[in-house]
Amino acid sequence: MECKRVSGALGGLITGVDLTAPLSAAVLGDLKQALLEHQVLFFRNQALSPEQHMALATAFGEPQYHEAYPHAAGFPAITILENDRDNPSKIEVWHTDMTFRACPPLGSILHGQSIPERGGDTLFASLSAAYESLSQIMKDLLENLVAIHDFSFGFKESLAEPGGRDRLAQMVIDNPPVEHPVVITHPESGARGIYVNPLFTARIKGLQKTESDALLNFLFAHMILPEHTCRFTWEKDSIAFWDNRITQHKPVNDYWPQSRKMQRITVDQGLRPSQR
Numbered sequence: 001m002e003c004k005r006v007s008g009a010l011g012g013l014i015t016g017v018d019l020t021a022p023l024s025a026a027v028l029g030d031l032k033q034a035l036l037e038h039q040v041l042f043f044r045n046q047a048l049s050p051e052q053h054m055a056l057a058t059a060f061g062e063p064q065y066h067e068a069y070p071h072a073a074g075f076p077a078i079t080i081l082e083n084d085r086d087n088p089s090k091i092e093v094w095h096t097d098m099t100f101r102a103c104p105p106l107g108s109i110l111h112g113q114s115i116p117e118r119g120g121d122t123l124f125a126s127l128s129a130a131y132e133s134l135s136q137i138m139k140d141l142l143e144n145l146v147a148i149h150d151f152s153f154g155f156k157e158s159l160a161e162p163g164g165r166d167r168l169a170q171m172v173i174d175n176p177p178v179e180h181p182v183v184i185t186h187p188e189s190g191a192r193g194i195y196v197n198p199l200f201t202a203r204i205k206g207l208q209k210t211e212s213d214a215l216l217n218f219l220f221a222h223m224i225l226p227e228h229t230c231r232f233t234w235e236k237d238s239i240a241f242w243d244n245r246i247t248q249h250k251p252v253n254d255y256w257p258q259s260r261k262m263q264r265i266t267v268d269q270g271l272r273p274s275q276r
């Protein structure tokens with residue numbers, strides 16, 4: 001197995017591994033280590049069947065079930081993400097997945113099934129690179145701050161659509177606002193990262209609204225400086241596997257009138273992001 005770093009901040013392109021075959025304990029250990037080091041891993045030419053996709057995800061943790069989304073026939077944990085001009089992606093902003101939960105997922109394994117001729121890249125940013133490039137004074141300021149992450153904030157446009165509030169009523173009830181530290185520590189690598197995102201972070205607790213808005217807007221802009229990011233251009237049967245505990249991502253929705261189809265398994269971890 002070889003791994004080539006794709007940018008200064010994060011991203012490893014792995015070669016010499018066949019993800020369609022069962023992984024040996026040694027290869028699985030190498031992949032876990034590579035994920036900690038590079039934060040998002042990329043693979044080419046991995047024509048995963050749904051069974052193989054499930055086996056791969058299960059090696060890393062418990063696949064999450066999303067009954068609300070379309071899924072591969074017979075595989076409720078394999079979410080289908082299919083977008084074209086009539087059904088564009090609703091996600092336009094940078095985010096870490098599901099930070100509205102007390103225990104957000106460990107990561108996701110995304111498989112490119114039908115890829116536009118051009119466009120449709122995915123951008124990734126390292127939460128630890130963003131933290132490390134702050135001044136010590138700013139790090140000290142953020143150290144004990146707590147932010148409110150809110151499903152209803154992230155889905156406010158869907159909730160405002162006709163019928164949206166009824167469709168999402170149970171999700172709203174099941175997902176009251178949660179608190180996470182603004183600076184978290186990765187549970188395995190010990191890396192520290194800035195844990196806010198413009199999709200789900202509603203405000204910083206204890207600050208006046210103008211203070212919270214100003215600080216969050218600074219952090220959102222700082223976190224996606226090019227020096228903190230990498231960009232992945234998809235091919236059919238490419239895989240991206242990101243560590244959701246130390247990255248954020250953004251789809252680039254620039255491929256109309258072409259379409260894009262991906263399949264994704266999200267892996268749970270059962271851990272609350274911690275400050276130390």
Ligand SMILES: [Fe+2]
Nearest residue numbers: 095096097249
């Ligand atoms: Fe996402």
